[in-house]
Amino acid sequence: MTAILQVKDLKVHFQTDDGLVKAVDGVSFEIEAGKTLGIVGESGSGKSVTSLAIMGLHKGSRAAVSGEILIDGVDVNKVTEAEVNKLRGKSMAMIFQDSLAALHPFFKVGDQIAEAYLVHNKVSKKAAKQVAVEMLGRVGIPNPTQRMEDFPHQFSGGMRQRVMIAMSLSCNPKLLIADEPTTALDVTVQAQILDLLRDLQREFGSSILMITHDLGVVAEIADDVLLMYAGKAIERGTVRELLKTPEHPYAWGLLTSIPKLTGAANAELLAIPGTPPSLINLPSGCSFSPRCSYKNRAKVDCESVIPELAGVKSNSSHLVSCHISETERVAIFKSEIAPKL
Amino acid sequence: MTPLLKVTDLTKHFPSKNNKIFGKREFVHAVDNVSFELNVGETLGLVGESGCGKSTTGRLITKLIPTTSGSIEFEGREISKMKANEFKELRPQIQMIFQDPYASLNPRHTVGTIIATPLKIHGVNPGVDVKKQVQELLEIVGLNPEHYNRYPHEFSGGQRQRIGIARALALKPKLIIADEPVSALDVSIQAQILNLLQSLQSDFNLSFIFIAHDLAVVKHFAQRVAVMYAGNIVEVSDQVSLYASPKHPYTKALMSAVPSADPDALGARERIRLSGDIPNPINPPSGCRFRTRCWKAQEICETKPPLIQVGKSMVACHFPES
Amino acid sequence: MLAYLVRRLIGGATVMVLVSIFVFGLFFVLPADPARLACGKSCTPELMAEIRHTLELDIPLPAQYFRFVKGIVSGRTYLAGSEAQLDCAAPCLGYSYQTDELVTNLLKDRAPATLSIAFGASILWLLIGLSSGIVSALRRATWIDKFSQGAALAGASLQIYFVGLVLQFILVDKLGWLSSPGYVSPNDYPMEWAQGMILPWLTLGFLLSAIYARLTRAGMIEVMSEDYIRTARAKGLPSRRVNFKHVMRAAITPIITVFGLDLGQLLGGAVITEYVFNIPGLGKLATEAVSNVDLPVIVGTVLVAAVFIVIANIVVDLVYMILDPKVRLA
Numbered sequence: 001m002t003a004i005l006q007v008k009d010l011k012v013h014f015q016t017d018d019g020l021v022k023a024v025d026g027v028s029f030e031i032e033a034g035k036t037l038g039i040v041g042e043s044g045s046g047k048s049v050t051s052l053a054i055m056g057l058h059k060g061s062r063a064a065v066s067g068e069i070l071i072d073g074v075d076v077n078k079v080t081e082a083e084v085n086k087l088r089g090k091s092m093a094m095i096f097q098d099s100l101a102a103l104h105p106f107f108k109v110g111d112q113i114a115e116a117y118l119v120h121n122k123v124s125k126k127a128a129k130q131v132a133v134e135m136l137g138r139v140g141i142p143n144p145t146q147r148m149e150d151f152p153h154q155f156s157g158g159m160r161q162r163v164m165i166a167m168s169l170s171c172n173p174k175l176l177i178a179d180e181p182t183t184a185l186d187v188t189v190q191a192q193i194l195d196l197l198r199d200l201q202r203e204f205g206s207s208i209l210m211i212t213h214d215l216g217v218v219a220e221i222a223d224d225v226l227l228m229y230a231g232k233a234i235e236r237g238t239v240r241e242l243l244k245t246p247e248h249p250y251a252w253g254l255l256t257s258i259p260k261l262t263g264a265a266n267a268e269l270l271a272i273p274g275t276p277p278s279l280i281n282l283p284s285g286c287s288f289s290p291r292c293s294y295k296n297r298a299k300v301d302c303e304s305v306i307p308e309l310a311g312v313k314s315n316s317s318h319l320v321s322c323h324i325s326e327t328e329r330v331a332i333f334k335s336e337i338a339p340k341l
Numbered sequence: 342m343t344p345l346l347k348v349t350d351l352t353k354h355f356p357s358k359n360n361k362i363f364g365k366r367e368f369v370h371a372v373d374n375v376s377f378e379l380n381v382g383e384t385l386g387l388v389g390e391s392g393c394g395k396s397t398t399g400r401l402i403t404k405l406i407p408t409t410s411g412s413i414e415f416e417g418r419e420i421s422k423m424k425a426n427e428f429k430e431l432r433p434q435i436q437m438i439f440q441d442p443y444a445s446l447n448p449r450h451t452v453g454t455i456i457a458t459p460l461k462i463h464g465v466n467p468g469v470d471v472k473k474q475v476q477e478l479l480e481i482v483g484l485n486p487e488h489y490n491r492y493p494h495e496f497s498g499g500q501r502q503r504i505g506i507a508r509a510l511a512l513k514p515k516l517i518i519a520d521e522p523v524s525a526l527d528v529s530i531q532a533q534i535l536n537l538l539q540s541l542q543s544d545f546n547l548s549f550i551f552i553a554h555d556l557a558v559v560k561h562f563a564q565r566v567a568v569m570y571a572g573n574i575v576e577v578s579d580q581v582s583l584y585a586s587p588k589h590p591y592t593k594a595l596m597s598a599v600p601s602a603d604p605d606a607l608g609a610r611e612r613i614r615l616s617g618d619i620p621n622p623i624n625p626p627s628g629c630r631f632r633t634r635c636w637k638a639q640e641i642c643e644t645k646p647p648l649i650q651v652g653k654s655m656v657a658c659h660f661p662e663s
Numbered sequence: 664m665l666a667y668l669v670r671r672l673i674g675g676a677t678v679m680v681l682v683s684i685f686v687f688g689l690f691f692v693l694p695a696d697p698a699r700l701a702c703g704k705s706c707t708p709e710l711m712a713e714i715r716h717t718l719e720l721d722i723p724l725p726a727q728y729f730r731f732v733k734g735i736v737s738g739r740t741y742l743a744g745s746e747a748q749l750d751c752a753a754p755c756l757g758y759s760y761q762t763d764e765l766v767t768n769l770l771k772d773r774a775p776a777t778l779s780i781a782f783g784a785s786i787l788w789l790l791i792g793l794s795s796g797i798v799s800a801l802r803r804a805t806w807i808d809k810f811s812q813g814a815a816l817a818g819a820s821l822q823i824y825f826v827g828l829v830l831q832f833i834l835v836d837k838l839g840w841l842s843s844p845g846y847v848s849p850n851d852y853p854m855e856w857a858q859g860m861i862l863p864w865l866t867l868g869f870l871l872s873a874i875y876a877r878l879t880r881a882g883m884i885e886v887m888s889e890d891y892i893r894t895a896r897a898k899g900l901p902s903r904r905v906n907f908k909h910v911m912r913a914a915i916t917p918i919i920t921v922f923g924l925d926l927g928q929l930l931g932g933a934v935i936t937e938y939v940f941n942i943p944g945l946g947k948l949a950t951e952a953v954s955n956v957d958l959p960v961i962v963g964t965v966l967v968a969a970v971f972i973v974i975a976n977i978v979v980d981l982v983y984m985i986l987d988p989k990v991r992l993a
Contacts, residue, residue, distance in 0.1 A: 216600030
């Protein structure tokens with residue numbers, strides 16, 4: 001299967017008054033056609049910065065972006081803004097978390113969708129408007145012909161997110177980047193939107209890059225998962241590998257600290273101690289080591305040597321960056337983590 | 342034993358912003374005939390999606406906004422109609438923790454000032470050194486007492502929420518209304534704060550009303566749970582019964598919508614997908630407000646369903662699940 | 664939307680009534696005899712008595728106000744029945760004893776000059792201000808930006824009389840490129856009209872463009888950091904379209920608001936400009952009336968200025984409503 005997106009050693013650094021912020025520091029991954037990759041991380045992990053870099057939206061800002069981002073045979077980092085523009089909306093499109101802030105408040109929704117279509121398709125305005133009506137209908141908005149003339153603030157949160165999805169899919173892009181699209185929505189609306197994305201993915205054949213902090217969302221929609229922490233990818237694998245047999249202590253911490261609907265009542269949550277590190281003064285060695293409860297099990301000094309992202313023996317596509325030996329990790333998981341899940 | 346808090350038919354209608362000068366006055370039916378009890382040392386979870394009225398209910402109980410009708414009894418005393426100076430002596434006993442740790446702390450006050458202010462307003466222990474009291478509180482919530490003079494922006498989100506909790510504890514309350522206290526925090530920090538709240542509850546015999554939209558978080562912390570929809574309570578139950586066998590169709594749908602982090606669980610669970618949106622609070626459906634989206638709705642649902650006992654739960658439904 | 668318009672019109676009318684009462688009352692609140700004030704500098708007791716009679720200053724105050732308002736609505740007749748009868752057609756704003764003119768006629772004479780200055784200068788300051796602001800915002804922190812901001816600062820700190828006189832000295836006296844500024848009717852002598860107006864336009868235009876340059880720059884910079892502009896870029900829109908359609912559309916609203924208010928104020932009389940360049944407009948009329956203590960004319964000019972400002976406010980509110988769908992559809 002060919003990859004429609006290939007990211008190699010992506011780095012995004014911001015020079016600020018307080019120092020160099022290494023928001024993303026050497027991340028690599030691929031997405032194949034028709035598949036969904038979930039990038040999971042908390043605030044400061046670099047997941048959103050990564051998605052913006054793929055769209056080339058850091059151009060013209062203070063960010064220093066390096067590495068390769070290959071989509072449709074073009075390296076986004078090497079070409080000009082004008083050339084990336086040809087890809088935006090057409091080869092790749094993006095939907096954002098805050099749908100009210102992300103849609104222009106003064107233009108009608110139908111016009112905004114038609115505009116997205118007209119950028120890449122030479123048709124009449126009328127034809128573009130017709131496309132807009134169809135897209136609105138496809139994403140499940142009732143009375144699309146009337147609602148086309150409405151403004152973003154006249155829609156509810158869930159409906160507005162559907163509008164954004166309609167707008168982004170109007171040119172049938174190969175890759176849809178969704179940056180926390182359901183975080184701000186109610187859980188029943190979130191379920192509707194995730195269903196919609198899955199249906200549209202089947203219909204259009206697009207790949208999805210889903211950025212989220214919610215492991216439940218990842219389980220529902222992703223095929224593969226990339227776990228990010230402090231700007232680096234620390235574990236990568238299929239969704240089953242990451243959620244059923246993860247090997248990074250941070251992943252263990254996340255899985256045991258989230259309250260579960262099906263878990264034991266009033267059990268104590270195993271919180272990960274400490275807080276995520278500052279991206280200006282990253283800890284030496286493994287960025288997670290200050291918070292890791294298992295670093296004494298590693299034979300290498302976690303606090304001075306940065307671990308490499310390496311494949312596990314049974315499956316070279318499941319990658320982990322951790323100094324603890326694989327046998328040791330599997331043992332810890334089996335004895336200490338799995339019983340708590 | 343008298344419950345610590347007893348709320349009966351609590352109602353709040355806000356005048357609509359769209360009211361014209363002439364013409365019918367419309368109201369937003371934020372909370373309608375909500376009733377529940379809370380016992381000492383207990384946590385009641387108040388769960389629902391946006392617009393269900395849970396935050397408004399919290400504000401009504403702390404008397405941040407006046408009620409339209411209904412009664413709120415705290416330790417047997419009716420507080421809903423009390424004037425401000427009457428209520429002042431009771432206020433220390435009912436405190437609130439807010440959702441947004443970035444917005445709920447005055448950025449121009451030091452942490453010490455923020456926590457000391459309630460003590461000063463209520464003239465608590467005037468002889469004892471305020472600073473010492475504040476530092477004790479900082480320690481209780483897991484912060485460094487030496488950071489007395491720092492400003493909110495110097496702390497992370499989780500730490501700011503701890504400051505908010507310290508402020509709520511300052512007056513040694515009996516009841517704390519926690520309005521979505523962990524929703525704005527990172528996942529790895531949520532657990533820390535939830536653990537803190539749990540230990541504080543047992544250390545100080547606190548009672549909580551825990552308002553949240555996240556069913557899993559509430560399950561972890563509450564002994565009893567009330568589910569709200571469009572201003573009404575649709576189900577109240579103890580935590581075990583609610584999650585094992587939800588009786589109200591909305592509760593069932595809500596639970597089925599929560600994504601599970603277990604890929605194996607996906608196939609096993611019954612998936613109920615609700616269509617449409619939450620009803621317009623200015624003109625909510627008559628009778629059961631969920632009937633416009635309920636797969637069980639019949640004609641009788643146009644009349645208000647009474648709160649009946651089914652198993653261990655109280656349910657407001659004409660056709661509760663068994 | 665209609666309800667909003669009606670509310671604003673009622674509000675505007677109320678303001679006008681209040682202003683008219685206030686201004687009219689000015690006549691009588693001052694610790695001087697109104698007849699004396701209308702009489703002017705060279706006054707005699709006989710003249711005063713005559714004025715008192717002609718201008719009907721001897722009847723009770725509310726009745727005077729009523730006749731004043733009636734005069735605005737449907738005209739008024741002074742000294743009816745006598746041979747000195749004076750018909751004052753609606754809108755009658757009074758009679759100036761000193762100049763022996765109906766105030767309304769005076770205003771009508773002087774208005775075109777002020778309107779010429781106002782409209783010409785406003786076009787100029789919008790053009791300069793907007794383009795300077797846009798260029799600054801798009802080329803932030805470059806020398807173009809710093810230069811424009813510096814020029815804007817200069818414009819905001821310099822005074823009309825200073826800049827005007829300096830420009831006049833350079834362009835008229837020294838270089839002889841322009842003839843002396845003045846007003847002629849554009850209907851009769853269009854070329855001369857434009858020539859005579861250039862100095863006032865340049866002066867006023869340059870100085871007022873400063874605010875607009877800063878507003879535009881700040882507004883655009885703020886809008887450019889909004890999420891919906893990021894979405895526009897993410898759609899693949901060319902940057903020209905993003906800047907001039909998406910950004911401007913959102914940034915223009917405060918600019919239009921300020922513009923409306925500035926224009927409204929200017930229409931009541933560009934007092935300093937007219938004085939400096941000796942243009943016979945409403946502003947000059949007002950200053951003359953004040954120095955001559957010709958109260959009926961003062962009342963007239965103040966009322967007219969108030970009307971322009973009230974109308975400008977209502978128009979600006981309406982435009983705001985048209986531009987912002989959230990306000991329009993509320």
